[in-house]
Amino acid sequence: MARGWVDAIVAAGAVPVSYVPEASIGRQADAAEATVAELVEDAELRTHRVDAAAPAPAAVSFLDGIQQWRVVGQSGVVPLVRAYVAAAVRRRGGDRRLRTVAERSLEFAITHVEALAAPVRRALEDSGVTVVNLAATDLGQPSRTLRAAHVQVDRAREQLERQLGERCVTDLRDGEWLIVDGLLSESELLARHPRTLGVIKSHGAQFFSGADLERALTVPAGHRTSVFAPQSHAHQPIYSWYLRLWPWEGNDLLYGLLRIEARAHRETVAAAAGASGWLVQERAPVSTPDERWDRLLYAIHDVETYLRARAPRDFLSPTASRLPRAAS
Amino acid sequence: MIQRQTPESIGRVVATELKPATPHQFHFWTANETTIGIGAIVKVEGPGAGDQGSGRVVFGVVTDGFAYSDLATPLHDVVGAEGDPAKAAERPTVRQEIRLWTAAVLRQEPEEPLQPVPLGAVYLASDADVAQALRMDAYLTGAQPTGIPVGLYTAAGHEAPVYLDADFLLGPEAAHLNISGVSGLATKTSAVEFLLASIFQHFPAHKGRIAALCFNVKGPDLCFLDRPGALDDADRRRYERLGITPQPFERVRYYAPCKADGVNLNTLRTHPDLVGDVEPLVWGLEEVLDFAEVLLNRDDIDAKADAFIDFLSDRVLNKEFDDGFGGSHRVQTFADLDGLFRAIFDGLELTGRSDMWRTHHIATIRKVRNRLSNISTRCKGLVTDDGPSNDLPWGRFEDRTVYVVDVANVDALGQDLVFARAVSKLREHLERRDLGVEAVVVFVDELNKYAPGDGPETYVRKMLLDISERGRYLGLVLFAAEQFRSQVHRRVVGNAGTTLFGRMDADELATPGYQVLSPATKIKLATLPIGELMVRHPHFTQPIFLRFPRPAVLRGRDGVERFPPATDLPFEDAVVRQLVRLDRRIRPNQVKDLIAERRPDDVRRALAAVRRTRPEDALAYFRRILGARVAPVTAPAREAVPPLNPISEEPY
Ligand SMILES: Nc1ncnc2c1ncn2[C@@H]1O[C@H](COP(=O)(O)OP(=O)(O)O)[C@@H](O)[C@H]1O
Ligand SMILES: [Mg+2]
Numbered sequence: 001m002a003r004g005w006v007d008a009i010v011a012a013g014a015v016p017v018s019y020v021p022e023a024s025i026g027r028q029a030d031a032a033e034a035t036v037a038e039l040v041e042d043a044e045l046r047t048h049r050v051d052a053a054a055p056a057p058a059a060v061s062f063l064d065g066i067q068q069w070r071v072v073g074q075s076g077v078v079p080l081v082r083a084y085v086a087a088a089v090r091r092r093g094g095d096r097r098l099r100t101v102a103e104r105s106l107e108f109a110i111t112h113v114e115a116l117a118a119p120v121r122r123a124l125e126d127s128g129v130t131v132v133n134l135a136a137t138d139l140g141q142p143s144r145t146l147r148a149a150h151v152q153v154d155r156a157r158e159q160l161e162r163q164l165g166e167r168c169v170t171d172l173r174d175g176e177w178l179i180v181d182g183l184l185s186e187s188e189l190l191a192r193h194p195r196t197l198g199v200i201k202s203h204g205a206q207f208f209s210g211a212d213l214e215r216a217l218t219v220p221a222g223h224r225t226s227v228f229a230p231q232s233h234a235h236q237p238i239y240s241w242y243l244r245l246w247p248w249e250g251n252d253l254l255y256g257l258l259r260i261e262a263r264a265h266r267e268t269v270a271a272a273a274g275a276s277g278w279l280v281q282e283r284a285p286v287s288t289p290d291e292r293w294d295r296l297l298y299a300i301h302d303v304e305t306y307l308r309a310r311a312p313r314d315f316l317s318p319t320a321s322r323l324p325r326a327a328s
Numbered sequence: 329m330i331q332r333q334t335p336e337s338i339g340r341v342v343a344t345e346l347k348p349a350t351p352h353q354f355h356f357w358t359a360n361e362t363t364i365g366i367g368a369i370v371k372v373e374g375p376g377a378g379d380q381g382s383g384r385v386v387f388g389v390v391t392d393g394f395a396y397s398d399l400a401t402p403l404h405d406v407v408g409a410e411g412d413p414a415k416a417a418e419r420p421t422v423r424q425e426i427r428l429w430t431a432a433v434l435r436q437e438p439e440e441p442l443q444p445v446p447l448g449a450v451y452l453a454s455d456a457d458v459a460q461a462l463r464m465d466a467y468l469t470g471a472q473p474t475g476i477p478v479g480l481y482t483a484a485g486h487e488a489p490v491y492l493d494a495d496f497l498l499g500p501e502a503a504h505l506n507i508s509g510v511s512g513l514a515t516k517t518s519a520v521e522f523l524l525a526s527i528f529q530h531f532p533a534h535k536g537r538i539a540a541l542c543f544n545v546k547g548p549d550l551c552f553l554d555r556p557g558a559l560d561d562a563d564r565r566r567y568e569r570l571g572i573t574p575q576p577f578e579r580v581r582y583y584a585p586c587k588a589d590g591v592n593l594n595t596l597r598t599h600p601d602l603v604g605d606v607e608p609l610v611w612g613l614e615e616v617l618d619f620a621e622v623l624l625n626r627d628d629i630d631a632k633a634d635a636f637i638d639f640l641s642d643r644v645l646n647k648e649f650d651d652g653f654g655g656s657h658r659v660q661t662f663a664d665l666d667g668l669f670r671a672i673f674d675g676l677e678l679t680g681r682s683d684m685w686r687t688h689h690i691a692t693i694r695k696v697r698n699r700l701s702n703i704s705t706r707c708k709g710l711v712t713d714d715g716p717s718n719d720l721p722w723g724r725f726e727d728r729t730v731y732v733v734d735v736a737n738v739d740a741l742g743q744d745l746v747f748a749r750a751v752s753k754l755r756e757h758l759e760r761r762d763l764g765v766e767a768v769v770v771f772v773d774e775l776n777k778y779a780p781g782d783g784p785e786t787y788v789r790k791m792l793l794d795i796s797e798r799g800r801y802l803g804l805v806l807f808a809a810e811q812f813r814s815q816v817h818r819r820v821v822g823n824a825g826t827t828l829f830g831r832m833d834a835d836e837l838a839t840p841g842y843q844v845l846s847p848a849t850k851i852k853l854a855t856l857p858i859g860e861l862m863v864r865h866p867h868f869t870q871p872i873f874l875r876f877p878r879p880a881v882l883r884g885r886d887g888v889e890r891f892p893p894a895t896d897l898p899f900e901d902a903v904v905r906q907l908v909r910l911d912r913r914i915r916p917n918q919v920k921d922l923i924a925e926r927r928p929d930d931v932r933r934a935l936a937a938v939r940r941t942r943p944e945d946a947l948a949y950f951r952r953i954l955g956a957r958v959a960p961v962t963a964p965a966r967e968a969v970p971p972l973n974p975i976s977e978e979p980y
Contacts, residue, residue, distance in 0.1 A: 042682040056420050060420075092420070092421055095421075095422070096420060096421055096422045097421075097422050098421060143963075156777070172955050278420070281418070281419070281420050282420055282421070284408030284409060284415070284416075285404075285405070285408045285419050285423050286405075286407055286408040287398070287422065288399075288400045288401075288404045288405050289400040298418075298421050298423070302424060305424070306396070315773070
C-alpha cells in the first residue's frame with residue numbers, strides 16, 4: 001500500500017531519500033532560528049562546482065573539544081555535577097599525519113553552593129576543586145537544574161576551545177590554516193583571521209527562504225553555494241557558504257552538508273573557491289564508525305578521538321549496576 | 329664525565345580482555361616507525377612503586393606483530409576512495425594506525441610468584457639484558473664459566489653476543505646439536521664449521537681436551553678446513569665481538585679411502601700441495617668382520633648367518649684353524665678367508681658327506697661368502713682383500729684436532745661401515761677413557777640418510793640413536809645436519825639439546841613439528857637471510873635469532889677451484905708419491921725401478937707395510953718387504969668391541 005504512493009511521488013519527480021528524523025524517535029530536534037543573510041557573491045544564490053583538484057595547504061591544524069559530565073552527588077535537591085572539558089589542536093604537516101600541538105583540559109564542579117548542606121559545602125570548599133556556581137533560579141526539578149548545568153559545561157568547553165584557537169592562530173605560520181569544529185563567529189580573533197575556517201555540521205540556523213533556500217539545501221555533491229553574510233548582532237561578522245561532501249539523494253537533505261565560516265572580507269569570496277576544493281577532499285578517509293561521518297571531517301574526528309582517549313576513564317560509564325543493591 | 333643515559337622506552341604493554349597479559353605472553357605497542365621486529369628481545373619494567381606489578385622486570389622475545397588502522401571495515405575505505413585505489417593514496421590525512429606486538433616471556437624477575445606481565449614501559453634489551461633474558465648469567469660468570477659463543481643477537485641496530493652452555497652442548501647435562509634448513513641457504517655446514525672453531529677456542533679448560541670427527545659426505549665440503557677462507561670486515565667485526573680469533577683449524581687430519589686401484593686417494597683433496605697430508609683409510613678383514621652386522625642388516629640375512637659370522641670372528645680369524653678336511657688355515661685377509669671357503673666347498677664336495685659343515689649349512693656359508701666378497705668389491709679401496717689396514721689413530725686423538733673422514737665417494741654400504749666402525753671405536757675408547765681426549769664432536773651431514781624417520785631398522789640408525797641417548801655421559805657428541813628435520817628419526821633429533829634452524833622450506837614448516845612456532849616466526853624462518861639462524865638451547869625458554877660470521881676456512885667450492893684435484897696418477901707414480909710422502913729423500917726413479925715387473929698386489933702390500941711401520945729408511949724397508957714374500961704378520965691381540973646396548977627391541 002505504502003509502496004504504491006511512495007513510488008508514485010518518486011515517479012512524479014520527488015527525489016527519493018531515506019531519513020529517520022531524530023524527533024521521530026523521540027529526541028528533540030534543533031529548532032530552526034531564522035536569521036537574515038546578505039549575498040556577497042552573485043546576485044542570487046547560486047551553486048558552484050568546486051575544484052576537487054585544488055592543492056591542500058602544506059599544513060593545516062584542526063581544533064576540537066569534548067565535554068563530559070555526570071551527577072556525582074546530591075545534597076537534598078541540589079545536585080553536585082562533576083564536569084570535564086578538553087580541547088586540542090592537532091596539526092597535519094607534510095607527512096599527512098596529525099600531531100598534537102596544543103591541548104588543555106579542565107575539571108570542575110557545578111552546583112549551587114549556597115543551597116548545599118553545611119558539611120557538604122565545607123567539604124567541597126576544602127577540596128580545592130574549581131566550582132561553577134548555578135544561580136538560585138536554576139534550582140528546581142532535576143530537568144531544570146541539569147539543563148542549567150549543561151549550559152555551564154557547554155560554555156566552559158567553548159571557552160577552552162576559543163582560548164586554544166586564539167593561541168593557535170597567533171602562532172600560525174604563513175600558508176598554514178586552522179580549521180575549527182563549529183562557529184568561527186564566537187571569537188573576534190578567529191573571525192578576523194584570513195586562514196581560519198569554521199566547519200559547521202548542524203544546520204539549525206535558517207538563512208534563506210523560497211528558491212534560495214531550496215538551492216542552498218539541495219546543493220549537489222562537490223558544489224558550494226554563493227558566499228553570503230549572515231546578519232547577526234550576537235556574533236562577530238563573518239562570511240559563510242554551504243558545501244556538500246556527499247550526494248544527499250537517497251539519504252536526506254542535510255546529508256554531507258557543511259556550512260563554512262570565514263572572515264568577513266572581500267578576499268574571502270575568491271578564497272572560498274580554493275578552500276572548498278581542498279575541504280571536499282577532506283571527506284576521505286571517512287570518519288566511520290561515527291554516525292555523522294558524512295559531514296565529520298576525519299581530522300576533526302581524530303582530534304576528538306585523541307581527547308576521548310585522554311579523558312578521565314571514570315566518566316565513561318556508570319561504575320556500578322543501577323539495579324537496587326541486594327541487602328547484605 | 330660519563331653520563332649514564334636512561335634508555336628511552338620504545339613501547340608500552342597493553343592488555344585488554346581479549347588480549348590480556350599472562351605470565352607467558354604480553355602485547356605492546358610502539359611508534360609506527362620502530363626498529364622492533366620479530367625476534368627482538370625487549371625488557372618490560374613494571375610501573376612505579378605502589379602500582380600493580382611494580383619492581384617486576386620481564387624479558388620477552390617478539391613473536392608476532394600486527395598493524396591496523398581505525399578503519400571499521402574495508403568497505404569504508406572503498407567508500408572514501410569512491411572505488412578508486414589511486415584516490416585512496418591521495419587523501420589528505422593518514423589514518424591512525426597501530427603497531428601492536430606480541431612477545432613471549434623469556435624470564436621474569438622475581439621468578440616467584442609467577443604473575444602476569446605488568447602493564448609497564450617497554451625497552452630494547454641491552455647486552456646485559458640479553459644475558460639475563462637468556463639466563464646466560466648462570467654460566468658466563470662464576471669460577472668455571474662454560475660459555476661457548478654461538479652468534480650475535482641482532483636487533484634494532486643493537487648486537488649482543490649469545491653463548492651456549494658447554495655443559496648442555498657437549499655434555500654431561502645435555503648434549504648434541506641438530507641443524508636443519510634448505511641446502512645452500514641455510515648455511516648448515518658453515519654454521520657447524522664456525523661453531524667447532526668457537527668450541528675449540530672456548531671449551532673450558534676444566535672440561536679437558538676435545539676433538540672433532542667429521543664425516544665428509546658431500547663433494548669437497550670439509551676438505552679445506554686448514555685453509556683460510558675469505559672474510560669481509562663485517563665478519564671480522566663479528567668475530568671480534570664474539571671473542572673468537574678468525575683462523576682456520578690448526579690441526580686437521582684427513583682420511584680418505586683409496587680408489588679401486590688401491591693407490592690413488594678417493595677424495596677431492598688431491599691437489600699436489602695438499603694431498604700429502606691425506607692418510608689412506610684402509611681396512612682389512614678383521615675391521616670388516618667386527619661390523620659385518622652393518623652389511624647384513626641391510627638385507628634379509630638371518631640369524632644363522634649371524635651365527636656363522638660370529639663363528640668366523642671368534643674361532644677362525646687370526647688363529648690356526650683346522651678345516652676338518654686336513655687343511656690348516658691362518659685367516660687374516662679376505663684372500664685367506666676365501667681360501668678357507670674354497671677348502672670347505674671342495675671338502676664337502678669330495679667327501680659328499682652332507683650339506684653341513686660344523687653345524688653351518690652350506691647355503692648359509694655361501695650367503696656369507698657372497699656378502700663379504702660383495703663388500704670387498706663394492707668398497708675396493710676402503711677394504712683391502714689382502715694386506716694390512718690403515719686406520720684412525722684410536723687412543724692417540726689429539727686435543728683441538730679435527731679428523732675428517734672423506735666418504736663422499738664411497739658407496740652407501742661403505743659409508744655405513746665407516747660410520748659404524750668409527751663411532752663404535754670412539755665409544756669404546758671414550759668408555760675406557762683412553763681415546764686421548766675427553767670429548768669428541770662427531771659431525772654427520774645428511775642425517776636424514778643415516779637416521780631416517782621411516783624405513784627399515786639399520787645398524788647405523790640404531791647406533792646414532794644410541795649416541796643421541798647415551799653419548800652425553802661419555803663425551804660422545806653428535807652434531808648433525810639435514811634439510812628436513814621431519815624426515816629424521818624423532819628421537820635422534822629429539823635428543824639434541826641444542827637446535828639450529830636456517831632458512832626453512834615452507835612445506836617443512838607446515839609439518840606438525842613446527843606447530844609451537846607463531847606464524848610470524850615461521851615466515852621469518854622461511855625468509856631467513858644467509859648467515860642468520862634460529863637457535864633453541866635448554867637455557868633459552870624461547871627460540872632466539874642469531875647472526876654468525878662466515879667460517880674462517882676455505883669453502884669446499886672455492887677450495888676445489890684454488891686447489892684443483894689432481895687427475896689420477898698412473899700406478900707407479902701413485903706409489904712413488906705415497907713413499908715420498910713418508911720419506912722426502914726418496915727419488916722417484918728408485919721406486920719405479922724397484923716395482924717394475926712386480927705384481928700390483930705385492931706392491932700394495934709392501935706399501936701398506938711401510939705405511940704401518942713408518943721405518944727410518946722407508947725405501948730400504950719397502951725393498952726388503954717387496955723382495956721377500958710377505959710373511960704373515962702376527963696379529964695383535966684383538967680387542968673385543970662391546971656390543972651396542974640392546975636397543976633394537978625398543979618400540980618406535
Ligand atoms: N655467516 C655467513 N654469512 C654469509 N654467508 C654465509 C655465512 N655462512 C655461510 N654462508 C654462505 O652460504 C652458502 C651456503 O652455506 P652452506 O654452509 O654450504 O649451506 P648448507 O650446508 O646449508 O647447504 C655458502 O655459499 C656460504 O659461503
Ligand atoms: Mg651443507
